[in-house]
Amino acid sequence: MEKSRSRSVFIDIGFRELNGFRVKKRPFFSDSELICNEIAGVSVEHDGFRTPPLAVSFCKSSRNSQLFAVSDEDGYVSLFNSNKKFASSATHQENTENARFRDWVAHDNAVFDVSWIKGDSFLLTASGDQTIKVWDVEENKCTGVLIGHTGTVKSMCSHPTNSDLLVSGSRDGCFALWDLRCKSSSHKEEFCIISTDMVKGAHLSPLSKRIRRRKAASSSITSVLYLKDEITIATAGAPDSALKFWDTRKLKVPIAQASPQSDPTNTKEKRAHGIVSLSQDSSGTFLTASCKDNSIYLYNMLQLDKGPVQSFSGCRIDSFFVRTMISPDAEYILSGSSDGNAYIWQVNKPQEDPIIVKGHDYEVTAVDWSPTDIGKIATASDDFTVRLWNIENNRCSNANTTASACRVKRRVTALSNTEAKERLEMNKEPESPNKHSSDADKSLPIIRTPETQKNKTSLLSSLPSSSSSEEDKTCERTPETAFNSPSSVLNPPSSVKRRTIRDYFLVTP
Numbered sequence: 001m002e003k004s005r006s007r008s009v010f011i012d013i014g015f016r017e018l019n020g021f022r023v024k025k026r027p028f029f030s031d032s033e034l035i036c037n038e039i040a041g042v043s044v045e046h047d048g049f050r051t052p053p054l055a056v057s058f059c060k061s062s063r064n065s066q067l068f069a070v071s072d073e074d075g076y077v078s079l080f081n082s083n084k085k086f087a088s089s090a091t092h093q094e095n096t097e098n099a100r101f102r103d104w105v106a107h108d109n110a111v112f113d114v115s116w117i118k119g120d121s122f123l124l125t126a127s128g129d130q131t132i133k134v135w136d137v138e139e140n141k142c143t144g145v146l147i148g149h150t151g152t153v154k155s156m157c158s159h160p161t162n163s164d165l166l167v168s169g170s171r172d173g174c175f176a177l178w179d180l181r182c183k184s185s186s187h188k189e190e191f192c193i194i195s196t197d198m199v200k201g202a203h204l205s206p207l208s209k210r211i212r213r214r215k216a217a218s219s220s221i222t223s224v225l226y227l228k229d230e231i232t233i234a235t236a237g238a239p240d241s242a243l244k245f246w247d248t249r250k251l252k253v254p255i256a257q258a259s260p261q262s263d264p265t266n267t268k269e270k271r272a273h274g275i276v277s278l279s280q281d282s283s284g285t286f287l288t289a290s291c292k293d294n295s296i297y298l299y300n301m302l303q304l305d306k307g308p309v310q311s312f313s314g315c316r317i318d319s320f321f322v323r324t325m326i327s328p329d330a331e332y333i334l335s336g337s338s339d340g341n342a343y344i345w346q347v348n349k350p351q352e353d354p355i356i357v358k359g360h361d362y363e364v365t366a367v368d369w370s371p372t373d374i375g376k377i378a379t380a381s382d383d384f385t386v387r388l389w390n391i392e393n394n395r396c397s398n399a400n401t402t403a404s405a406c407r408v409k410r411r412v413t414a415l416s417n418t419e420a421k422e423r424l425e426m427n428k429e430p431e432s433p434n435k436h437s438s439d440a441d442k443s444l445p446i447i448r449t450p451e452t453q454k455n456k457t458s459l460l461s462s463l464p465s466s467s468s469s470e471e472d473k474t475c476e477r478t479p480e481t482a483f484n485s486p487s488s489v490l491n492p493p494s495s496v497k498r499r500t501i502r503d504y505f506l507v508t509p
Helices: 002-018 092-099 399-412 417-427 450-454 465-484 494-505
Strands: 034-043 053-058 067-072 076-081 100-105 111-117 122-127 132-136 141-147 153-158 165-170 175-179 183-187 190-194 197-199 221-226 232-237 243-247 256-258 275-280 286-291 295-300 310-313 324-326 332-335 342-346 355-357 364-369 376-381 385-393
Touching: 034 092, 034 355, 053 364, 053 376, 053 385, 067 111, 076 111, 092 100, 111 153, 122 153, 165 221, 175 232, 221 275, 232 275, 275 324, 286 324, 295 332, 324 364, 332 364
Parallel strands: 053 111, 141 190, 153 221
Antiparallel strands: 034 385, 053 067, 067 076, 076 100, 111 122, 122 132, 132 141, 153 165, 165 175, 175 197, 183 190, 221 232, 232 243, 243 256, 275 286, 286 295, 295 310, 324 332, 332 342, 342 355, 364 376, 376 385
């Protein structure tokens, strides 16, 4: 268990290089203009009554990536197939009948968050009835109810590699840890699950002593994340603009804190705006925090002490329902907005005007990226619709650029931890001299894991001896250091910090 935990960060770094992904030299798309086309829009309604959608989430596995779930204010969960053929003249209601293949009442209250787990065979739903339910999608039945919160459950996130573990945040000011294998009692074939740990008052307002307890906004937790190091949890709340990071093995106090302000406790220096939502890329290196000051802040997990490395503006965040999502490959940031549009920024060009996605009539709340279909996004709005969009380069319309588009897709599509691990394991096998003769293979850089570094192939013999010896030391030190410090995502050794930030992630606009 400890071995996989220590290697997770370095596997993610490896598969980025395996895909030939280097931000400075190989951007997400070329500098030509990006176009966002609407694929279709579906209406969120049941028995003829429309209701506002609150959350949208694509399936995580590649075989089901065309499917997405939508939860709404009436407690329903609906499943849609985005690969259906949509007629350009069809209405939203007709598209719903065409694409929706299942819906059911998940809770007797609004469902604020949904999350796919266990290979998309199960779905988690967080509700205003203060519970989280586990749904077997194939059997269409509830298999567990998580009880313990005393307020609306606003956010939840499952463990990066173990879907039985998750964290949730609530308006009661608490975040809780859960283990789905720990069932305490059963009622009507539904197993009740008690939290394994809970932290109360994680984000208290500096004025909380003067505010009545019934005002949940004074301590509400708005978003939680289980970080990719498999140990650290990030939380954000409505009272302040501080991000807090917690070690799951010792939850008494946060192990780190970050804020756009130099001193988040000094309310006289700057008004403390609440954080609305958090998101992270597939490697866990970058984290976004959308704030009520109408800004989206980007944090590098290796440089938390320096505060946000970039900020993005242009959208309006007037409510705690507007969400932001960073793309799996950390190249784009997608956000809803209270002005009825969605906005997309390119991470390495924060000063440029964002792409404005127009089409909705009211506030755009939940958004999501397809994990495998490059450029496909979903936006939910208070106009009772969820719309699908396709982001593409304006050069892609030219038939002569098909091969180029394929190369872009190959290096941009984010791999899961499991797929990346398999790719790295395959790289350890002996290779014949002719294996790298094709043009396609030449375009892929060579991955040097700690094991293969000891047994260098002939392809590495041409490298200068000084650089090889330096990289040998780096590769030999890195796994051992990470093993001794499981929280290495937040406090990495200096050698990892220099190489990772300089060569892979930090982008100067």
